Amino acid sequence: MHRLEDYIGRLYRYAFSLAREEELARELVQLSAVKALGAKTVPPDESAYRAWLFVILRNAFLDHLRHHRISQSLFETEPEHADAPTMEYWRGDERLINVLNVKQALAKLRPNDQEIIGLVDMAGLSYAEAAEVLDVPAGTVMSRISRARARLLALVGESNVRPLTPTRGRQEKP
């Protein structure tokens, strides 16, 4: 149990990136814990164990979609060249990169982008571990996380929640 407990927070963040709601995310973590604890064989290597936990959770989410007859096409792989962002330097105000704007923008991303950010940024998996969870090459993970972040930054840049700029002639309070 101690080994599993170390990953609960990370599993929850990934689950939330998939489910986008607290109750389902919590349930996915609990279901995954039940399966992990009941497994007869467990990968001894820490990295393999980590990826294994996340595969369990991902499969639990896909089972949920199937059971509720929710289309899994949301998670179908997009062609690697499709709809690639321009990758031009964003040039946004760095103060826009805050929790509020990022969370709002995250909710607008397509599920594939949310998932890769969930795995790499929120759960802290390496490219190799994320590749194992998604069953894709590590190079594909690098492409996907880059595109997802580019789209996220573009959405953050469109945010209408702007940091206040000081009015000329007035002194800002420290």
Add this chain to the structure above:
Amino acid sequence: MDRKTEFEGANAFIDGELDREGRSEVLARAARDPRAAQELADLNRLKAVLEDSIEVPEIPLPARAGKTRRRLALALAASLVLMAASGTAWWRGASPGPSEGLPVAWAIKAHKGWRGAPDRPAAPRLRPASLMRNAYVPDLTAAKLAIAHIGEIKAPGGVPALVVGYSGTRGCRVTLIVDPAPKDLGGSAMFFETEGLLAMVWRAGPLRHQILAQGMDPTRFRMIAESVRRGSLDHLPLDKRTRLALARSRASSPPCAV
């Protein structure tokens, strides 16, 4: 180097995925191009914000299987004490008792009868108005039980009884039967167990409610049954706290033995 490759390199750098040579290239580019340097800073900031963007709630986890069984056995024993103190009776036997209040053969037959039905959401058909007006048919999706059957059978005496079948994803089947309560059925709830079939019977106003399940973890069944009973007495949907408790109970219990 094309823009796409440069950007992917910057992302891999902040993720710690580059070898020494790759890191040197990215840093060299950042040193000569302020735009590249700002891009690295922004990606780094974005990653830091994302790491902290989701607050993790407290999540109770199940113990290992052996400990879970022992814990459930203790919980069941404790619940039996509580039931005795609250006036809820527990009856256990090889066959259902003869009393009017007990789940007799027709109720068990109704429970087993729809289990062969395909797992698909049931289209509600017209029911006797008097039954449906007062019958409490709860939403048990929090316990991962969906309505898979709605039917009607004849209770002894020719009185119509509403049968609602719930189906779970791990082989669980729960049946709720509602019919007019016999006169000698008291106010206390009664639990039964016979050959793996668990049942609870209670009166809510003029109606008798019977809830049955086969092979379900007893603690989980009791939680579901008590939740439905409380809901039927108040005639209100299950509140959030109850829904959460049902979800947790399901997560910590084994699949139904069918």
